[in-house]
Amino acid sequence: MTNLAVDLPGLTLKNPVMPASGCFGFGREYSEFYDLNQLGAVIMKAATGDARDGNQIPRVAETASGMLNAIGLQNPGVEKIIANEVPFLSGYDVPVVANVAGSTVGEYVAVASTFNKVKSVKALELNISCPNVKDGGIQFGTNPDMAAGITEKVKEASNLPVYVKLSPNVSDIVAMAKAVEQAGADGLSMINTITGMQINLSCGKPLLANQTGGLSGQAIKPIAIRMIYEVKQQVNIPIIGMGGISTAEDVLEFLLAGASAVAVGTANFQNPYVCPEIIKDLPDILQQYGFDSVNDAIGKGHVA
Amino acid sequence: MKKCVEMTVHSIQQVAFNTFEMTLKNTYIAQVAMPGQFLHLMAEGHTLRRPLSIADIDRRQETITILFKQIGQGTKQLADCREGMKLDAIGPAGYGFSYDKSMKTALLIGGGVGIPPLYFLGKELRRHGVHVKAVLGFQSEKHVFYEEKFQGMGETYVMTNDGSYGNRGFVTDGVDLSGTFVQYFSCGPIPMLQAITNKLKDHPGSISLEARLGCGVGACFACAIPANLEGGYRKICTDGPVFAAGEVVL
Numbered sequence: 001m002t003n004l005a006v007d008l009p010g011l012t013l014k015n016p017v018m019p020a021s022g023c024f025g026f027g028r029e030y031s032e033f034y035d036l037n038q039l040g041a042v043i044m045k046a047a048t049g050d051a052r053d054g055n056q057i058p059r060v061a062e063t064a065s066g067m068l069n070a071i072g073l074q075n076p077g078v079e080k081i082i083a084n085e086v087p088f089l090s091g092y093d094v095p096v097v098a099n100v101a102g103s104t105v106g107e108y109v110a111v112a113s114t115f116n117k118v119k120s121v122k123a124l125e126l127n128i129s130c131p132n133v134k135d136g137g138i139q140f141g142t143n144p145d146m147a148a149g150i151t152e153k154v155k156e157a158s159n160l161p162v163y164v165k166l167s168p169n170v171s172d173i174v175a176m177a178k179a180v181e182q183a184g185a186d187g188l189s190m191i192n193t194i195t196g197m198q199i200n201l202s203c204g205k206p207l208l209a210n211q212t213g214g215l216s217g218q219a220i221k222p223i224a225i226r227m228i229y230e231v232k233q234q235v236n237i238p239i240i241g242m243g244g245i246s247t248a249e250d251v252l253e254f255l256l257a258g259a260s261a262v263a264v265g266t267a268n269f270q271n272p273y274v275c276p277e278i279i280k281d282l283p284d285i286l287q288q289y290g291f292d293s294v295n296d297a298i299g300k301g302h303v304a
Numbered sequence: 305m306k307k308c309v310e311m312t313v314h315s316i317q318q319v320a321f322n323t324f325e326m327t328l329k330n331t332y333i334a335q336v337a338m339p340g341q342f343l344h345l346m347a348e349g350h351t352l353r354r355p356l357s358i359a360d361i362d363r364r365q366e367t368i369t370i371l372f373k374q375i376g377q378g379t380k381q382l383a384d385c386r387e388g389m390k391l392d393a394i395g396p397a398g399y400g401f402s403y404d405k406s407m408k409t410a411l412l413i414g415g416g417v418g419i420p421p422l423y424f425l426g427k428e429l430r431r432h433g434v435h436v437k438a439v440l441g442f443q444s445e446k447h448v449f450y451e452e453k454f455q456g457m458g459e460t461y462v463m464t465n466d467g468s469y470g471n472r473g474f475v476t477d478g479v480d481l482s483g484t485f486v487q488y489f490s491c492g493p494i495p496m497l498q499a500i501t502n503k504l505k506d507h508p509g510s511i512s513l514e515a516r517l518g519c520g521v522g523a524c525f526a527c528a529i530p531a532n533l534e535g536g537y538r539k540i541c542t543d544g545p546v547f548a549a550g551e552v553v554l
Binding site: 033053059061066069 | 306350394523527
């Protein structure tokens with residue numbers, strides 16, 4: 001019997017697979033396709049202090065082996081998420097991770113502390129890496145000092161473990177990871193999307209209304225693997241890995257690179273059943289490559 | 305539970321310049337689909353599915369007709385499909401047209417590949433005894449399709465931008481030719497829908513939006529657009545694609 005269970009700060013996972021923030025709403029839509037109890041955890045769509053309308057459409061564009069999105073953190077605001085969305089997810093035996101976003105340090109702190117009172121939320125994912133909003137987001141995620149500062153403040157305000165979601169739009173990902181580890185992060189979540197652009201030939205202008213968007217999907221998997229591998233060698237907190245995962249083989253690759261659990265994002269759009277299918281395939285894939293458990297495989301891809 | 309269904313390609317043929325008509329066999333969708341709903345079709349190897357409106361249903365043969373324009377790689381792949389091939393679809397997706405079955409006359413106003421869902425709707429309206437008229441807009445003669453099918457349902461006015469076929473002008477000009485009606489139903493590019501809803505402010509109408517979708521199931525907010533009256537937003541994929549005229553900001 002292959003053991004899929006993983007224990008991470010705040011998160012007792014029956015398997016390492018969770019849908020990624022922003023690709024799964026608050027769970028309701030995909031609960032119409034399958035029983036969410038199969039999931040290792042659910043990461044909710046980002047919460048901000050007040051409701052956000054997001055960007056104009058078009059907000060998505062397909063690319064070679066991936067897609068660009070510029071949703072712009074549309075959400076009803078943290079209070080409404082807690083009142084209207086969390087109770088639905090609380091009905092499942094699945095830990096909930098809240099993704100926290102904002103424009104200012106104060107907003108991040110306020111949103112984070114609002115989740116203190118919510119029993120079914122077991123951890124925070126600190127979103128300092130959204131490339132699609134004007135203020136906040138990625139500016140905190142590309143400067144190690146700012147990233148450390150916001151991590152420290154959120155840690156002070158929150159009674160939950162904090163996983164800092166790192167942006168790949170940096171020249172030194174290890175420096176970012178070390179900075180937030182020193183600031184008290186309990187874990188890392190990596191990677192967010194990579195900033196990109198597509199020009200629409202028929203109008204000769206950027207296709208997305210926001211002009212730039214975040215690239216996700218299979219195209220970014222090697223970047224995620226490389227960054228996780230580098231960070232794993234220098235940092236001791238656990239990593240939730242993401243970026244282009246669509247199969248159990250991809251999951252194993254992330255585990256070998258150093259992730260302790262994974263999140264599946266864009267692949268949900270192609271195949272609504274992708275998460276349960278990966279979970280079902282994972283035991284055989286682990287066995288096939290000589291591992292008896294998920295824990296066995298974590299970080300085993302590193303060359304001594 | 306919602307589900308992905310496997311559909312079998314029954315036939316495919318080119319009906320106009322770069323425009324294809326495909327029929328697909330699937331019992332479930334053929335039984336339950338309503339006018340205005342769409343299929344979210346997977347094109348193998350592509351990250352995003354393609355949303356395509358249902359143009360017709362044969363409930364006995366259990367076939368579903370869709371029409372699409374070959375624009376990029378995904379639609380080329382669909383155009384290259386042959387009889388017997390399998391396609392994965394989420395559907396029937398979205399909310400379709402709602403209408404008063406006792407209405408006397410309905411006007412259908414379609415532009416290009418926005419025309420297909422109006423054919424399915426027109427057939428259903430006719431079945432309920434509603435008198436149907438249609439204004440169909442195309443770029444030029446080589447783009448024209450389904451003219452006879454619409455003529456079989458009622459008076460049909462074909463408009464081409466360059467005047468190479470039918471009447472020269474836009475669908476808004478065609479509306480002037482079409483006479484009186486109770487309610488209109490329109491599908492096409494957003495600038496066309498803006499022009500139509502402005503012109504027909506005093507009439508009740510329903511519009512179906514064409515948009516780029518992400519998940520197609522309401523989770524990703526890629527297709528959220530502002531709502532007009534009480535504020536907030538509507539998701540084109542699950543609240544639409546059909547909206548009452550004036551319900552959303554175009």
